Amino acid sequence: MLHNKLPELVCPAGSLPALRAAVDNGADTVYFGYKNDTNARNFAGLNFDHKAMVEGIHYAQTRGKQVLMAINTFPQPGREAEWQRAVDGAADLGVDAVILADIGLLDYACKRHPGLRLHLSVQGSATSYEAVNFAHREFGVKRAVLPRVLTLAQVELVIKNTPIEIEVFGFGSLCVMNEGRCWLSSYATGESPNTVGACSPAKFVKWEKSPGQMSTRLNGILIDRYGDGEAAGYPTLCKGRFEVNGETYYALEEPTSLNVLEILPEIARIGVSAIKVEGRQRSPTYVAQVTRTLRAALDELAKGATEFKVKPAWQAELGKVSEGVQATLGAYNRPWR
Amino acid sequence: MPTSLFKSFAIPRFTLPAFVSAVGNRLPQWPHALVLTAGLNAALKMKLLPEDSLTLLEGRTFLVDVQDTGGRAAFTYRDGLFRPLFTLPPTPDLAFAANLSAFLQLALRQEDPDTLFFNRELSIEGDTELGLVVKNMLDAVEWPSLPSLPVFHRKAADY
Numbered sequence: 001m002l003h004n005k006l007p008e009l010v011c012p013a014g015s016l017p018a019l020r021a022a023v024d025n026g027a028d029t030v031y032f033g034y035k036n037d038t039n040a041r042n043f044a045g046l047n048f049d050h051k052a053m054v055e056g057i058h059y060a061q062t063r064g065k066q067v068l069m070a071i072n073t074f075p076q077p078g079r080e081a082e083w084q085r086a087v088d089g090a091a092d093l094g095v096d097a098v099i100l101a102d103i104g105l106l107d108y109a110c111k112r113h114p115g116l117r118l119h120l121s122v123q124g125s126a127t128s129y130e131a132v133n134f135a136h137r138e139f140g141v142k143r144a145v146l147p148r149v150l151t152l153a154q155v156e157l158v159i160k161n162t163p164i165e166i167e168v169f170g171f172g173s174l175c176v177m178n179e180g181r182c183w184l185s186s187y188a189t190g191e192s193p194n195t196v197g198a199c200s201p202a203k204f205v206k207w208e209k210s211p212g213q214m215s216t217r218l219n220g221i222l223i224d225r226y227g228d229g230e231a232a233g234y235p236t237l238c239k240g241r242f243e244v245n246g247e248t249y250y251a252l253e254e255p256t257s258l259n260v261l262e263i264l265p266e267i268a269r270i271g272v273s274a275i276k277v278e279g280r281q282r283s284p285t286y287v288a289q290v291t292r293t294l295r296a297a298l299d300e301l302a303k304g305a306t307e308f309k310v311k312p313a314w315q316a317e318l319g320k321v322s323e324g325v326q327a328t329l330g331a332y333n334r335p336w337r
Numbered sequence: 338m339p340t341s342l343f344k345s346f347a348i349p350r351f352t353l354p355a356f357v358s359a360v361g362n363r364l365p366q367w368p369h370a371l372v373l374t375a376g377l378n379a380a381l382k383m384k385l386l387p388e389d390s391l392t393l394l395e396g397r398t399f400l401v402d403v404q405d406t407g408g409r410a411a412f413t414y415r416d417g418l419f420r421p422l423f424t425l426p427p428t429p430d431l432a433f434a435a436n437l438s439a440f441l442q443l444a445l446r447q448e449d450p451d452t453l454f455f456n457r458e459l460s461i462e463g464d465t466e467l468g469l470v471v472k473n474m475l476d477a478v479e480w481p482s483l484p485s486l487p488v489f490h491r492k493a494a495d496y
């Protein structure tokens with residue numbers, strides 16, 4: 001099968017100005033979520049209330065753009081109805097699709113709102129075509145977002161063996177574990193992305209400054225210590241430096257960002273339907289900068305894959321907003337799996 | 338607040354020479370706080386700041402430290418208004434410190450706060466969650482015509 005369609009650019013919105021920034025700078029689609037723990041970026045002051053959602057959806061859809069609502073945490077025991085109401089709300093608002101992770105919620109959504117388009121969230125942790133096809137067969141899921149743990153060859157294998165659309169991450173901070181299965185945050189704080197919608201919730205985080213250095217603590221646990229002028233990262237356990245066998249280093253993962261500019265032609269060639277930008281917790285400025293840059297790259301790609309060259313200005317713009325000192329291709333080009 | 342006026346120029350990254358801060362340190366600090374709280378209260382009046390976030394600020398103390406000018410502004414939010422504090426709290430609930438250029442880049446939405454934080458150009462100390470509330474609150478503001486407020490005009494002209 002020939003794939004010459006350009007992947008759709010899916011951008012994050014944690015606020016109305018961020019949504020406008022995404023639309024104005026060339027996103028094909030924006031995604032957002034409620035101000036509660038039904039979404040995996042449940043940070044204080046972030047996200048959309050009903051009024052902002054109505055306004056945001058109108059702004060995007062009247063400009064021919066799509067809006068996706070992420071309801072991508074797992075319903076907590078005894079509170080399932082809150083997640084179901086969130087799905088009902090999304091259907092009422094007229095979003096173009098909902099992004100769900102929980103199987104029970106997928107089941108509810110497809111039965112209750114047969115007309116509502118369903119996407120399988122990255123938190124659903126489907127890494128094989130069997131898992132993706134299961135979601136399609138059982139719940140009519142139309143698109144799956146693959147976790148950031150697969151190599152490009154593995155992504156291609158999934159695409160070749162599924163009738164549904166595949167979305168991958170294109171830029172942003174990395175959650176290195178098999179999304180939806182990481183317990184590090186719970187281990188340190190009792191709260192995790194899948195339960196309360198935040199990894200390393202802010203109330204557990206302390207930045208301590210002392211002459212020449214800054215220490216980061218998560219619920220009292222020392223995660224990292226930076227010298228002045230050394231780049232900092234998010235206070236997640238996976239990106240801390242720890243002492244292992246007498247050596248202190250990034251024992252789990254270095255704080256890096258994912259950046260797929262270099263392999264954009266490959267991503268399009270293997271038939272990826274959509275590229276997602278991480279970062280609903282970031283400001284409208286970040287959204288504008290990243291969206292603008294990826295739009296320019298995709299437009300360049302549209303002119304022909306053979307001539308495609310990554311412009312230094314794009315890399316500079318994305319490098320600047322990255323977490324950590326380097327941007328990588330993540331798992332896409334990893335020799336091991 | 339990108340109006341066409343502000344869009345047209347980019348704030349470069351700069352650090353003022355140390356003597357500026359030496360002079361700034363000797364000046365009374367409360368005028369900064371007055372300007373800042375006036376601006377915030379103007380935004381309040383225009384209902385730009387979301388209620389649910391504001392309630393989280395009640396009674397908390399804030400310190401904004403402009404490192405290269407030596408300017409410090411302390412304020413609090415109480416009974417629906419931002420109020421300057423005339424003495425600097427020894428341990429504010431939340432303290433932001435950065436050079437003037439970084440604050441300007443933030444104010445004009447030219448740089449992202451997390452970017453400045455990762456690059457160590459913006460430091461945030463104190464209650465991290467409160468910091469997130471403030472950051473997200475300011476990010477969510479739809480600045481319609483804020484630069485047309487007199488107080489912001491004056492600030493823009495001063496710089």
Ligand code: SF4
Pocket residue numbers: 174175176177182183184185193199200236237238239
């Ligand atoms: S600790 Fe790291 S890998 Fe685990 S959920 Fe948080 S960001 Fe993801």
